[in-house]
Amino acid sequence: MKFPGRRKLKHYFPVSQAKPTLPTSEVRPDKDSYIVGLDETIVDVVANVSDEFLTHYKIQKGLSNLVDAETASAIYEQLTAEQSISDHFAGGTIGNTIHNYSVLADDKSVLLGVMSSNIALGSPAYHYICHTSSKVDMNHLQGVTGDIGRGITLITPDGERTFAIAPGDMDELNSDHIPENIIAGAAALVTCAYPLRHQDKPIKQAMLKALQLANQHNVPTILTLGTKHLVEENREELLEIIKRDVNVLAMNELEAEALTGFADPLLAADAILDHVDVVLLTAGPEGLYLCGHTDETVKRETSNPIKSGSLADFNRWEFSRPMLRANCKQPIKVFSHIDPYMGGPEKIRNTNGAGDGALSALLHDISANHFHKEAIPNSSKHVAPFLAYSSFAQICKYSNRVSYEILAQNASRLSRGLPEKEDSLEESYWER
Incomplete structure (x- = not known):
C-alpha cells in the first residue's frame, strides 16, 4: 500500500496511454x-x-x-x-x-x-x-x-x-x-489556543466555527495549548472548549501543569484523558508521552520493558492503536513514553518548534489511516474505528525522531524529510 509521502517510483513515459491529469496544488476534498x-x-x-x-x-x-x-x-x-x-x-x-x-x-x-x-x-x-x-x-x-x-x-x-x-x-x-x-x-x-488572547478579534470566532464544523462532519480535532501563561489566564474557557470540541490535545509539561495542577506528566495526562481522546505531551529532556484510549477487545500488550512511575505498569498496552473514546464499547486508557532520540542533540541551541514537529508526525499517522481506510475499507487494519494507523509506541518513535531533527537543525521547521538512510525505519512506523 502506498501511503501519502515519499515513495520510490519507476519513472517512465507510456506513449500508448492517455495523458494523466496534471497535478494541482489546490486541495480537492473528494480526492x-x-x-x-x-x-x-x-x-x-x-x-x-x-x-x-x-x-x-x-x-x-x-x-x-x-x-x-x-x-x-x-x-x-x-x-x-x-x-x-x-x-x-x-x-x-x-x-x-x-x-x-x-x-x-x-x-x-x-x-x-x-x-x-x-x-x-x-x-x-x-x-x-x-x-x-x-x-x-x-x-x-x-x-x-x-x-x-x-x-x-x-x-x-x-x-x-x-x-x-x-x-x-x-x-x-x-x-x-x-x-x-x-x-x-x-x-x-488542527488549531491552537492563541486566538483566546484576543477576545475582541474575529479570529477567535473563526477558530470556534472551524472546530464546530469539524465536529459536525466527524473530522478529528486537534488543539495545541500555546504557553503556560496563556493557559493560566484562560483556563476555564479552555477547559470548556476542550470538553466540547477537542479530540486530541497537544502541550508541554508546563502547560499540562497549568491546566491540571499536576507537575507529573503522567498524572496530568491521566487527568486530561477524562476530557479528550488523545494527549501528546512533550516533556523536554524527559522525552514525550502519547496517551489515549483504545477498546478492551483490541488492546495489545507491549513487548518493550514495562515502565512504572506515578502510574504502575503504565505502558503495558502501548502496542494498541488510538481510538476515539466514543467509539469504544469498553474504553481503557493507554500510556506510552519514549526517551529523547539518541539522548537528544549534543547541544540544543533553540527548542522552538520541537513540539510542533512531534505533532506533525502524529498528524501524518492519522492522515495515513484516513488514506488507507478510504483506499481499502475492508482491510483488517480497520476492524475497529481506529484514529491512527500505528500503535501508541510506534507513533512515539516517529514523533520523537521528528522532534530530534528539529532540534538538531536549529530551526522551527523541517527543511527536508527524515534522512534517506532511514527509509527502512520509516516503513516500520506503519508495521504495528
Whole structure:
C-alpha cells in the first residue's frame, strides 16, 4: 500500500496511454487526503540576546509577550544594529505543524488564516511564503490590507526562547472565510489556543466555527495549548472548549501543569484523558508521552520493558492503536513514553518548534489511516474505528525522531524529510 509521502517510483513515459491529469496544488476534498490548520500567520525573526536585553524591554523570559508596533520596531532596530538576527522564518505553531506535515507526507495540507493582499519584497508576508512548503494550499487565506504578524524569537545564552509578538492584522480572520467543504473532507483539523488572547478579534470566532464544523462532519480535532501563561489566564474557557470540541490535545509539561495542577506528566495526562481522546505531551529532556484510549477487545500488550512511575505498569498496552473514546464499547486508557532520540542533540541551541514537529508526525499517522481506510475499507487494519494507523509506541518513535531533527537543525521547521538512510525505519512506523 502506498501511503501519502515519499515513495520510490519507476519513472517512465507510456506513449500508448492517455495523458494523466496534471497535478494541482489546490486541495480537492473528494480526492485528496489532507489536514487543515487554522493559525495566526506570523513571521519569526530569530535573534540571540542577553538577559539584560529582555529586562530593558520588560519582556518576560520564556513566555509569549505581546508588544505594540512601536516597541517591536525599537527591538528590531536594535537587533539589526547589533547584528544579532540570525534569520527570518515563517512561524506560528500551526503553520509550523502543517508545513512539517507536508514535508513528511510529501502531500497537501490547507492553511486558514490571513495574508497581505499586496506582498512586497522583504515584507513579513514575503518571508512567510518563501519559507512554507509548496504543498501547503494557501488558496483559502483571507486577504488583509496590512501586514501579517511579526514574532521576534529572542534566544538567551541558556537556550531559552522568549517571544515578542507584534500582531499586525494576523487576528483579522473572520468566520466567513472558514470553508465548510474543505474542513468536511479533511483527515483532521488542527488549531491552537492563541486566538483566546484576543477576545475582541474575529479570529477567535473563526477558530470556534472551524472546530464546530469539524465536529459536525466527524473530522478529528486537534488543539495545541500555546504557553503556560496563556493557559493560566484562560483556563476555564479552555477547559470548556476542550470538553466540547477537542479530540486530541497537544502541550508541554508546563502547560499540562497549568491546566491540571499536576507537575507529573503522567498524572496530568491521566487527568486530561477524562476530557479528550488523545494527549501528546512533550516533556523536554524527559522525552514525550502519547496517551489515549483504545477498546478492551483490541488492546495489545507491549513487548518493550514495562515502565512504572506515578502510574504502575503504565505502558503495558502501548502496542494498541488510538481510538476515539466514543467509539469504544469498553474504553481503557493507554500510556506510552519514549526517551529523547539518541539522548537528544549534543547541544540544543533553540527548542522552538520541537513540539510542533512531534505533532506533525502524529498528524501524518492519522492522515495515513484516513488514506488507507478510504483506499481499502475492508482491510483488517480497520476492524475497529481506529484514529491512527500505528500503535501508541510506534507513533512515539516517529514523533520523537521528528522532534530530534528539529532540534538538531536549529530551526522551527523541517527543511527536508527524515534522512534517506532511514527509509527502512520509516516503513516500520506503519508495521504495528
